Amino acid sequence: MPRTKEQYEExxxxxxxxxxxxxxxxxVQKGFGSTNVQDIADAAGISIGLLYRHYKTKDSLFNELVEFALDGLTQIIQTFEDADSPKKLMTQFVDExxxxxxxxxxxxxLLILMNQLFFSGDGANRKQAEVLEVNGRLLRSTAALIKKGQETGDFRSGDAHEMAVLFYSALQGLADMxxxxxxxxxxxxxxxxxLFLFKEGA
Incomplete structure (x- = not known):
């Protein structure tokens, strides 16, 4: 029995x-520059011809992965900007x-992949400006969320921007570890x- 259009899509x-x-x-393991398309095809368990039917170059695959990460960051920014309860939202975010x-x-x-954009000397650098812009927005929206939490008395006092930088630096370090x-x-x-963010008993 021939496959349906839906089965082919699956x-x-x-x-x-x-x-x-x-x-x-x-x-992540070898770096963008040291990875070739044959490596990817072998690791995926498919032929190189089949890989080329989906991605013409490793750059297009890398860029799609970065786009996926950027979409996720953009959604976080929108959620933070629309937040009513900073502590509740930050609790959910950290739990996730x-x-x-x-x-x-x-x-x-994904965190390491985004970082590699800034340590790679090849075509991957084309996305740097976009990643920098989205990361800047994420830092600003997180700092604004922290500031709002400080105003409600739920978050510890301190420079909200510094606290946001500390938070994301910790996450990046944990990804590496x-x-x-x-x-x-x-x-x-x-x-x-x-611990550095929420007031005790708040």
Whole structure:
């Protein structure tokens, strides 16, 4: 019995997902410059011809992964900008981060992938300006959220921008540690991640 259009689409999406996962893993482990398309095809368990049907170059795969990360950051920015309850929102956000870091490698890999844009001397640099702009907006929206939380008396006092920088620096460092330590990595609990941020008893 011939496959339906929906079944073909499912197979196509499954293959694309395998390529994305393999590419992300290799970019993180070997770096963008040291990864070639044959490596990605081998890691995905597909032929190089099939890979080329989905992505013409490794740059297009890398850029799609970065776009995926940027879309996620943009959604976070919008959520932070629309926040009514800063403490509730930050608690949910940290819980999601904790769960993602505990359960899999995707978040850690995405954070490292974004970082690689600034240490790569090749075509990946074309996305730098966009990543810088979105990261700047994320820092500003997080600082504004912290400031709002300070005004409600839920967050500790301090420079809101510095606190936002500390928060994201900690997440980036944890992503690096997760990849380096592998099974020995222990993700700090949400209460530890927000220790510098939430007032005791608030």
């Amino acid at each position: 197979m196509r999406n499954a293959t694309r997902q395998k390529i994305q996962s393999a590419g992300m893993r290799l970019f 981060i904790y769960h993602d870091m505990q359960e899999g490698e995707e978040l850690a890999n 997760k990849v380096i330590l592998k099974n020995d990595f222990v993700m700090p609990s949400p209460s530890v991640l927000t």
